[in-house]
Amino acid sequence: MNSSSTLVLIIVVIVGLGFDFTNGFHDAANAMATSIATGALKPRVAVAISAAANLIGAFLSLAVAATIAKGIVNQDTVTIEVVFAGLAGGVAWNVATWYFSIPSSSSHALLGGVIGATMIHAGASAVIWSGVASKVFIPALFAPTIACAVAALATWLAYRISRSVDEQTNKTGFRWGQIGTATLVSLSHGTNDAQKTMGILTLALVANGTISSDATTPMWVVIACALAISAGTYIGGWRIIRTLGKGLIEIESPQGFAAEATSAAVILTSSHLGLPLSTTQVCAGSVVGAGLGRAEPVRWGVFGQMALTWMVTLPAAAMVGALTYAVVNAIGSTAGVIVMSLVLAAFCGVLYMLSRRSPVDPSNVNAEWDAHGGLSHEPQLAA
């Protein structure tokens, strides 16, 4: 292994941990948005609990780490440059959707990036399209539907059964329940999502010849990924937390509890069965279901933006992955990876700077959702 390939590997590891970090702050909303919106937890406390649960969850199991991209692309065609381009697609999509305050699946973005890069590297025949349909598109359709139906039932039951309980006991009791279920969602998120980056970094190490193909995930990869997703969660993707907690419905603590309990049950069950449901789509579906279960108005315009984003996540990330791989291939491996990682860093930096024009932070994450769809000056895809 020469020094240039070592340099490429180091950059891939850094971008991989960067993806894990964006995954953390992107998905902090999934677990904690409703707890923050109902006041069950203060914003900073919520993300701290979620970060700790993600950190623990990342060490619980390594079952998912081995399965990333399996059945999606022909793994024999994966090179370290393909991994880099795939990660670039994932990071770019995560940061862009964060800027527009839209919850979207980090896993689908990562897979999209890998698919796009693989198509340029080895042709469309290297992509297992039946796997893409069964592991990405169809779950994207069913995940929010199932979660919505179950959460609607759970919410209806919660209000129906507890209607004789006085308001204060009701509110306090369900807030405590929310803390427990939100922590469970965070734990399952750490178990699933941190391992996807562990898997992709292990794939890069194998592709680079650093470890053999039958080697287990190195411990330093496990620790680094656990810390990266946990740090990202603690930073808190406040823009997305606000959309999920305040944008879809005006949520109360029984609804928040019902939504989180549903999300935890659906995510853990699907994870056990090997059904790749997106945590983001399950949680968003649960929040909508919590609104429907109380016959409360749902802001369908906001949900429509989310659904549209979910549909374009894979092709958009694939385009970024394909473009990245094409440029890397044209310039040459080491120089290409350096150039594109600088372009990626600049892209993220620009969006971060733009986001400062309408910052969402713990102080305004629970502000009223106005008629124009959020805070004034907040970037929106549609009015």
Added chain:
Amino acid sequence: MSTLIASSAYINWSSLGTVLLIGILAGAGAVALYSLGLVALSVSGYMPGADGQTDGRAVKRNPLALVGGIVCLLGVVGIAVVGILEIFVKG
């Protein structure tokens, strides 16, 4: 129609059905159990009322309801523990 039939071949109906069933049993079931627990604790007379007090009022204490409420809440904790253990089993 043929497209519909072809696309349905990629759907694992069995797994989706299981997710829906367990989601209802564990998710909605846990919410119902927790709500029952709150009702039981509320009528037990041991929980603070809206004014945050139980003392100084003619509240009839009901230990049986208290036990029932605690059992319901422990049942929800049990469901959560099974979920966490599921992760360990999978790992």
